[in-house]
Amino acid sequence: MESSAYYFTYEDIHRTVERLARRIQESRFDPDVIVAIGTGGFIPARILRTYIEKPILTVGIAYYDVNNRPMEVPQKIQWIDEVEKKLKGRRILLVDEVDDTRSTLAYCLSELLRNEPAAISVMVLHNKRKPKKAEFPPGISQVFVGEDLEDYWVYYPWDALDIEEHYRKARAQRSPGA
C-alpha cells in the first residue's frame, strides 16, 4: 500500500463538500454564482449545488497546445464570454478540487477579477502543504479548504479506471495498522 498517497471515495468527497457548504453558509460570503474550473471542479461544484442552490458557470484552461506540447502560459479552452458581463458586481465562488501549485487558481482568479465582481472567494476540497508557484491575487474574500494534506499524490475517485480497486485502496488506507 502506498503510504505517500491519498485515496478518496466519492462519499468522502460528498461529505467534504457538505462540510464546506455549511461553512460557506455560516460565513458572510453569499455567492450569486458558482464558477467551476474544468475539469477538476466539475464534480465538487455539482455536489455543492445540492447544498448551495446557485447556477454553475464553467471555465476550462489547458497547459498544453493542440500538438500536446506543454506551454508556459495557460490557454483558455472555454471561458464565460457572453455571460461574463453577468459577473460584474456579483459575488463569485470559484471551485476546484485541489490547491496544488496554485497556478491554475491564481490565473482564473486574476481573469475573473477583470470582470469587476463585487467579491470573489475560493473553495477547494484539498490544499497541499507545499511551496506555491503563485499567490492568490489581492482582493480575494475567503478561501474555504476542506482539508489540508501533505504533498502526496491524491487519487480522486473520478480518475479511477477500476473503481473497485480504488475503493479497496481507500478502505485499506483507513484500516488499523495502515
Next chain:
Amino acid sequence: MESSAYYFTYEDIHRTVERLARRIQESRFDPDVIVAIGTGGFIPARILRTYIEKPILTVGIAYYDVNNRPMEVPQKIQWIDEVEKKLKGRRILLVDEVDDTRSTLAYCLSELLRNEPAAISVMVLHNKRKPKKAEFPPGISQVFVGEDLEDYWVYYPWDALDIEEHYRKARAQRSPGA
C-alpha cells in the same frame, strides 16, 4: 421503501460510465470533444474523460427566467461561444445524465448541429421509457444508453443532501425481497 424510484450510488454511475465508454470505444464513433450539458452532464462527462481522454466543453440552459418563472423556450446560461467554431467538422459526443422528456437533449443537439460538426452522438446514463416531448433531430450518429428505466423518479447520488441515507436506500433497493 419507495418502489417507484431508483437510487444509484456513485459507484453505480462510475461503472455505468465505464461500460458506456467501452461501447463507445468499440463503436465506430471516435469523438474529438465531449460536450457536457450542465449540470446533469458534469459528473458523467468527468468520469467519461477518465476512459476517453478528450477535452470537455460545457453548455448550460435553463427553463426558468431570472425571476424564477418557468419559460417555454430554454435560455442559454452558458454556451461555447468563441470555441464554437472549434466544433465545425469535429465529432461531438454530447453527454447528459438522463433522457427524460428529451427536450433538453433535442434543444442542445439542434443548436450544436448549427455549427456543422462532422458527426454528433449522444451518451446518457439512463433513458426513461416514456412518451417523449421532442425527437432527436435528424443526423445524429448514435445514442449510447447506459440503461433503460421505467418512468420512475431517479435519485442521483450528487443530489443527496444526506449521502449515508441515500446509500442505505440504494442498498435496500437491491436487497432480496425489496
